[in-house]
Amino acid sequence: MRPHVILNAAMTLDGKIATRGGDSAISSPEDLVRVHELRREVDGIMAGIKTVLQDDPRLTVHKVPSLGKNPTRVVVDSAARIPLKARLLGEAGRTIVAVSERAPATRLDALRAKAQVIVCGREEVDLEGLMERLHTLGMRTLLLEGGGNLNWSMLSQGLVDEVRVAIAPRIVGGREAMTLVEGEGRELVEKGIRLELVRHYPLGGDLVLEYRVLPVE
Ligand SMILES: NC(=O)c1ccc[n+]([C@@H]2O[C@H](COP(=O)([O-])OP(=O)(O)OC[C@H]3O[C@@H](n4cnc5c(N)ncnc54)[C@H](OP(=O)(O)O)[C@@H]3O)[C@@H](O)[C@H]2O)c1
Structure with a gap:
């Protein structure tokens, strides 16, 4: 059992979620309101460590x-690299830092004062295992x-149920600029x-697209 997962992002028309310089302020003010309304409806919000560091x-x-x-x-953070002064560790409510077995014990001791630590996976965080643990903790x-x-x-890994993107009317280019989905990728479109x-609708100059992820055929 795992939570229902909604992937949300703001991207430029050319699919970038940050510029080559790392600027990710892509959403319009109206879209930010949409995102915060979405945050308000869910039990948890998850980000990767590089997003937290950036x-x-x-x-x-x-x-x-x-x-x-x-x-x-x-926060998905195999080596427990999150700075103890990261803003999200100081906010009201619970923070979970998911690490792998390669996280140094000394880092974990310091981190446990500020967050709940879940050790899950050997080298990188085992996301399937993490989803099960989050579900056990009541996250739906x-x-x-x-x-x-x-x-x-x-x-x-088939762990996403919905994808929602706001497309901003900007093109920023950049071969090093982060796109919505990176990783190894699929060789063939038919394997995508x-x-x-x-649903789709305009919002403050952006275009919001909402998709359901279909099961693997
Ligand atoms: N426009 C938007 O809506 C939006 C939203 C979010 C982020 N962003 C942008 O995205 C950029 C960061 O993206 P990113 O891809 O570099 O980093 P990321 O997805 O935030 O974090 C990736 C890191 O997570 C850790 N990790 C641990 N287990 C993992 C696993 N099983 N699978 C994948 N990652 C795992 C790895 O670091 P360790 O090996 O150290 O654990 C990995 O390098 C930033 O520029 C940010 O501004 C934009």
Whole structure:
């Protein structure tokens, strides 16, 4: 058993979720409200460690009135690299840092004062195992807020149920710029992850697309 997972991201028309310089402020103000309304509905929000190191996000509900408590924040961080002064560790509510067996014990001792640590996987975080653990902890809905590499791992392992993207009317280019999904990728289009478009609508100059992930054929 695992939570229902919604992958959400803002991207430029050319599929970038950050520029080559790491700027990821892509959403319009209206889209940020949409994202925070979505955050308010879920039990947990998950991001990869590189997103945390790059953006230092709070991963809280703060652009719309909260319902009194923040969703649980989950960081996927094999080696426990998260800085103890990361903003999300200081926010109200629970934070879970998922690490692998290669995380140094000294780092974990310091981290446990600020977050719940889940050890899951040998080298990198075992995402399937993590999803089961989160479900056991009562998490039924999880918002995945990427990074392209974590998005790939989650999608390719069949752990995502919905994809929602806001496409901003910008093109930024850059072969080093992060795209919505990175990783190894699929060789053939016919082997690609299949989606069904459920809803689409303009929002503050962006275009929001909502897809359901279809089961593997
Ligand atoms: N526009 C948007 O909506 C949006 C949203 C989120 C992020 N972003 C951008 O995305 C960029 C970061 O993306 P990213 O792809 O570099 O990093 P990421 O997906 O945030 O984090 C990837 C890291 O997670 C760790 N990890 C542990 N287990 C993993 C597993 N099983 N699968 C995948 N990763 C695992 C790895 O680091 P360890 O080996 O150290 O564990 C890996 O390098 C930033 O520039 C950020 O601004 C944009």
